[in-house]
Amino acid sequence: MINIVLFGKPGAGKGTQAEFLKEKYNLTHLSTGDIFRYNIKNDTELGQLAKTYMDKGDLVPDEVTIQMLQSEVDKNPNSDGFLFDGFPRTLAQAAALDAFLESKNQSITATVALEADDNILVARLLERGKTSGRPDDQDEEKIRNRYDEYNQKTAPLMDYYKAQGKFHSVDGIGTIAEVTERLTNVFDKF
Known part of the structure; x- marks a missing residue:
């Protein structure tokens, strides 16, 4: 069983890539936003x-x-693994996820961060905001605020997972197919 944490700033392409990865590797995609x-x-x-x-x-x-996420994991006992999207976001959540998975004789296999320049991501989100209707994608100040929160709370997770030898960085800029290929090259090692 493989359990992957996929993270990156808003607009980095996590949701788009998660759709390809869950199909290719037969993973259960758990998005905290969807949950x-x-x-x-x-x-x-x-x-x-x-x-x-x-x-x-x-x-x-x-x-x-954490309770919501645990409930979703428990609903999928026959899964080949999980793709965690948007979780954990803090060190406390990462520790709780590790403890929960350990109670099920599992662990995080790897974490993969989609990396991209803030200015490129802002442009992506503003473009997405034109069609998505999401107000948080239509205001550059709100977008940059989300990046500040990401940097303060989520970025420290990189060090947490690096210390475990489970952190991988992937360039998130390019076509969807190019980014998918980069991710596949990393995933195929697990």
């Missing part, structure tokens, strides 16, 4: 709890996010 939306839309107990924080403009606490 949140599902739980809120279906009014689950965890969704209701998350919504109370979100309605106040607060971040959902790690323990709620």
Whole structure:
């Protein structure tokens, strides 16, 4: 079983690449954004709890996010592995994920970061915002704010996984096919 953490700044192409990778390697794709939306839309107990924080403009606490993710892993006992997209975002979440997987006699196989220049990503998101309708993709200041948060909270995960010998960096600039090929070259080593 392989368990991969895929991360990168907003607009780096994680969602697009995750679609190819999950098919090619028969992985279960777990996107925290999708999991949140599902739980809120279906009014689950965890969704209701998350919504109370979100309605106040607060971040959902790690323990709620972790419970949602654990629930999704438990729903897929026959999976060949998981592709974690958007999780972990903090060192506390990474430690919790390691502990949870260890309780299932599993571990993170590798982490792969899609790297790209901020200015290129801003342009991508502003373009995406024209068709996606997402307000957070239509305002350059909000986009750069998201990058600041990423740098403060998520970037330290690189050191965490480097210390475990599980970190890989992939150039996220180019055509979708070019980036997919680069990722495949890394994934084929696992």
